Amino acid sequence: AQTVTQSQPEMSVQEAETVTLSCTYDTSESNYYLFWYKQPPSRQMILVIRQEAYKQQNATENRFSVNFQKAAKSFSLKISDSQLGDTAMYFCAFMKTSGTYKYIFGTGTRLKVLA
Amino acid sequence: GAGVSQSPSNKVTEKGKDVELRCDPISGHTALYWYRQSLGQGLEFLIYFQGNSAPDKSGLPSDRFSAERTGGSVSTLTIQRTQQEDSAVYLCASSFTSGGKGNEQFFGPGTRLTVL
Numbered sequence: 001a002q003t004v005t006q007s008q009p010e011m012s013v014q015e016a017e018t019v020t021l022s023c024t025y026d027t028s029e030s031n032y033y034l035f036w037y038k039q040p041p042s043r044q045m046i047l048v049i050r051q052e053a054y055k056q057q058n059a060t061e062n063r064f065s066v067n068f069q070k071a072a073k074s075f076s077l078k079i080s081d082s083q084l085g086d087t088a089m090y091f092c093a094f095m096k097t098s099g100t101y102k103y104i105f106g107t108g109t110r111l112k113v114l115a
Numbered sequence: 116g117a118g119v120s121q122s123p124s125n126k127v128t129e130k131g132k133d134v135e136l137r138c139d140p141i142s143g144h145t146a147l148y149w150y151r152q153s154l155g156q157g158l159e160f161l162i163y164f165q166g167n168s169a170p171d172k173s174g175l176p177s178d179r180f181s182a183e184r185t186g187g188s189v190s191t192l193t194i195q196r197t198q199q200e201d202s203a204v205y206l207c208a209s210s211f212t213s214g215g216k217g218n219e220q221f222f223g224p225g226t227r228l229t230v231l
Binding site: 035037042043044045046047050091100101102103104105106107108 | 163
C-alpha cells in the first residue's frame with residue numbers, strides 16, 4: 001500500500017521569502033503521479049503543481065516548484081516570493097497509474113504567510 | 116464553465132438520522148470521487164465511479180455508507196443512522212478519463228456534516 005507523509009504540521013514564512021514544504025511517500029510502483037494541492041479557508045482544493053514520476057525534470061508553475069527525488073521518494077514544494085494569499089493548508093498526494101485513480105493524501109501542512 | 120458543486124454546504128443532523136450529500140461533477144468528466152476530511156483521519160478516499168464500471172467502494176468505512184451515481188453524472192452519498200464520528204467535511208472530485216495522463220481531480224467546496 002502507498003503512504004504519504006508530511007512531517008511539518010505547521011510552518012510560517014515572511015512575505016516575499018521562500019519556504020519549502022516536505023513530502024515523502026512509499027510505494028512499490030514504478031510509475032505514478034504526485035500532486036500538491038492548496039486548501040485555503042474556503043475549503044476549495046486547488047491544484048498547485050503536478051509531477052510525473054517518469055519525468056526527471058522538476059515541475060515548475062510560476063512561483064511554485066518541486067524537488068522530486070524518485071530514489072529517495074521525496075517530493076518537496078518550494079514557494080518563492082511568498083504572498084499573503086499563499087496562506088493555506090497544503091496537501092501532498094500520490095496517484096497510481098493503474099487500478100483506482102484515487103489520491104492518497106498526506107496529513108497536510110498549514111502554512112501561514114506573515115506580513 | 117461551472118466547477119464541481121456540492122450541496123448542502125453545511126448539514127447539521129441528529130445522531131441516528133440519515134443524510135444525503137449531493138455532488139454535481141464538471142460536465143464531461145467521467146470519473147467521480149468522494150473523500151472525507153476529518154480532524155483525526157485527514158483526507159481519506161471513500162468511493163470512486165468511472166463511467167459505467169462498477170464503483171470502487173473500498174474506502175467506505177461501514178455499511179452505513181453508500182453512494183450512487185445516476186446517468187453518469189450526479190452522485191449522492193448517503194449515510195444512514197449517522198454517528199458523531201461521521202462529522203467531517205465530505206469532498207467530491209471529478210476528472211476526465213482516469214489514469215494515463217495523471218488527470219487532475221477538480222474538487223468541490225465540500226459539505227460540512229455535523230452530527231449532534
